């Protein structure tokens with residue numbers, strides 16, 4: 001029996017589902033029951049009636065799945081696959097900013113630890129951040145941990161006052177505006193589709209800004225025949241599968257090493273052994289879940 005057959009057999013036997021983010025390796029996505037952006041994966045995790053969720057992605061995705069569906073067993077194929085940005089804010093900083101404003105909402109990008117979520121009022125993903133922040137009654141917004149997404153959201157909601165935190169995604173920050181400008185010269189008819197974790201100078205050169213799912217949807221609906229994709233290279237697989245007649249370029253080959261830690265062998269291993277299960281601190285569970293639930297409510 002080959003590895004894919006073995007994974008599929010164990011999934012059935014143990015009533016498990018595999019949820020994958022677009023950024024994991026292509027062969028891993030082949031065994032996924034659901035593939036999508038962080039918002040989609042949260043909704044699927046909350047609604048699934050499988051007993052086991054294998055989260056092909058990074059730690060914050062597994063933690064979010066466990067928070068949203070605590071009765072389920074959530075397994076991470078690689079326990080070291082972690083998003084560095086998730087740790088780039090501190091509780092001390094949140095508390096310091098809170099002291100300065102009476103009317104402030106702490107808005108936490110889902111790419112964050114459960115601890116940071118537990119000190120926040122609401123979570124957002126790149127797909128729903130503008131909608132969720134607009135729906136908040138507060139004028140003052142502390143946006144953690146990603147400064148680039150925060151600045152993009154702020155640009156869409158000028159009536160609110162934003163305070164930022166200096167967190168960033170190393171992969172998206174690494175996409176250079178100068179190299180993108182060169183790429184645009186080479187492919188002048190291509191539309192530029194960009195994730196909002198990119199820097200402001202890259203966003204300024206873009207035709208569309210959105211989450212990974214947003215980028216995939218836009219590429220399908222656009223009349224353009226070619227695109228420069230400014231996000232992690234994993235989305236290329238989906239884009240080329242869905243739109244074989246269109247052409248996709250990237251600026252370099254932005255690669256998230258943490259997402260790429262997930263392999264078929266590791267998925268098989270956790271399905272067999274049940275190792276790398278997610279357990280969350282009882283003290284922070286309820287508050288962290290409240291911020292995720294509030295996101296799901298406001299993003300509807």
Ligand code: 13P
Nearest residue numbers: 037038039125126211212
């Ligand atoms: P999306 O929610 O847009 O898929 O983004 C997740 C992520 O980690 C981006 O770097």
Ligand code: SF4
Nearest residue numbers: 083084085169171256
């Ligand atoms: Fe984190 Fe960036 Fe990797 Fe997304 S691409 S998981 S933000 S390091």
